[in-house]
Amino acid sequence: MPHAVVAPLIAFLVSAGAVAWLARGKGNDFAVDVPNERSLHTRPVPRSGGFGILIGIATGWMTIQPTLPWSWWLAFGLIIAVSVADDLRGLHVIVRFATHLLAAALAASALLAPAEGWWLYLLYVLAIGWMCNLYNFMDGSDGLAGGMGSIGFAAYAAASWLAGNASFAALNLVIALACSSFLLFNFHPAKIFMGDTGSVSLGYLAATFGLTGWQQEIWGWWFPILVFSPFIADASVTLGRRLLSGVRIWEAHRDHYYQRLVRLGLGHRHTAFLEYALMFASSLCALGGLFLETSQRHFMLATVALIYAGFMAGIEIAWRSRGIRDV
Numbered sequence: 001m002p003h004a005v006v007a008p009l010i011a012f013l014v015s016a017g018a019v020a021w022l023a024r025g026k027g028n029d030f031a032v033d034v035p036n037e038r039s040l041h042t043r044p045v046p047r048s049g050g051f052g053i054l055i056g057i058a059t060g061w062m063t064i065q066p067t068l069p070w071s072w073w074l075a076f077g078l079i080i081a082v083s084v085a086d087d088l089r090g091l092h093v094i095v096r097f098a099t100h101l102l103a104a105a106l107a108a109s110a111l112l113a114p115a116e117g118w119w120l121y122l123l124y125v126l127a128i129g130w131m132c133n134l135y136n137f138m139d140g141s142d143g144l145a146g147g148m149g150s151i152g153f154a155a156y157a158a159a160s161w162l163a164g165n166a167s168f169a170a171l172n173l174v175i176a177l178a179c180s181s182f183l184l185f186n187f188h189p190a191k192i193f194m195g196d197t198g199s200v201s202l203g204y205l206a207a208t209f210g211l212t213g214w215q216q217e218i219w220g221w222w223f224p225i226l227v228f229s230p231f232i233a234d235a236s237v238t239l240g241r242r243l244l245s246g247v248r249i250w251e252a253h254r255d256h257y258y259q260r261l262v263r264l265g266l267g268h269r270h271t272a273f274l275e276y277a278l279m280f281a282s283s284l285c286a287l288g289g290l291f292l293e294t295s296q297r298h299f300m301l302a303t304v305a306l307i308y309a310g311f312m313a314g315i316e317i318a319w320r321s322r323g324i325r326d327v
Contacts, residue, residue: 009177012056012181014059019192022051046192048197049195050201052181061171075204078099082103083195083197083200100133104124104126104129109121133235135206136199141271142189144275145194146182148230150176152227153173153175154172175202182198188272206224210224210228226286229282229308230282235256238256257315261315288300
């Protein structure tokens with residue numbers, strides 16, 4: 001059986017075993033998420049699931065033995081280290097963001113040749129840093145971040161396979177199945193959360209692998225944005241809205257559109273199902289877009305943007321009509 005099949009299965013099984021062990025109370029020895037006025041959950045839950053996801057990914061990748069630049073690995077190590085420290089002890093927001101940008105700078109240097117220009121390098125740094133944080137911002141409802149990881153990286157794997165790059169497809173499928181095994185314990189009612197260790201790491205992988213696929217001409221620049229658009233659109237528009245309202249954007253809140261859906265009465269379970277449908281639809285559009293002409297693809301992207309705008313406007317109208325106070 002080829003590594004492309006064995007490695008993802010190993011990742012699924014190892015991650016499932018590790019997360020199950022952590023969810024049975026062993027995760028309490030690492031980190032516990034205690035609910036507060038800005039939380040959507042009502043009881044303490046271990047937030048150590050990211051350890052299980054990363055253990056599964058590492059074990060699966062050992063079977064493949066990927067050849068990635070040393071600066072990429074160093075950046076990934078920095079992301080994991082600062083995320084673990086934040087889960088265990090809590091870090092100041094400046095320390096976290098500075099480390100994320102440093103890691104993004106290292107990763108960008110691994111992906112770009114010096115001749116490609118400083119402006120593209122800066123774009124890569126900002127894209128990687130923002131993706132690390134927005135994935136973390138979107139990890140606030142049961143099953144959401146794990147579902148996006150499962151569907152998003154499966155789309156990366158499918159596109160890579162279609163392009164004939166089996167090794168890159170296997171790397172992404174390992175991540176997708178590690179996230180899927182975590183989802184078994186994170187779907188509502190969640191027994192465990194992934195914490196920063198999981199969410200920030202998945203954001204890093206989504207950004208750097210998305211840019212890698214673009215560099216290798218597996219897909220266009222638009223592909224990873226469309227695949228992860230359920231997270232990118234919600235987090236980016238919410239940040240812009242909060243900036244315009246003059247609030248402290250670095251403080252925790254419950255004002256994301258997915259959080260509003262939960263608070264409007266849809267609940268964790270139905271919000272997850274709705275978001276999964278959006279994730280599948282955006283991923284299928286992205287895969288279909290690989291076979292479209294440029295003009296057709298532009299029309300598709302414009303249509304998707306209008307759908308997102310309508311969806312968010314609908315939530316905004318429902319939110320204002322209910323008179324729920326933003327937190």
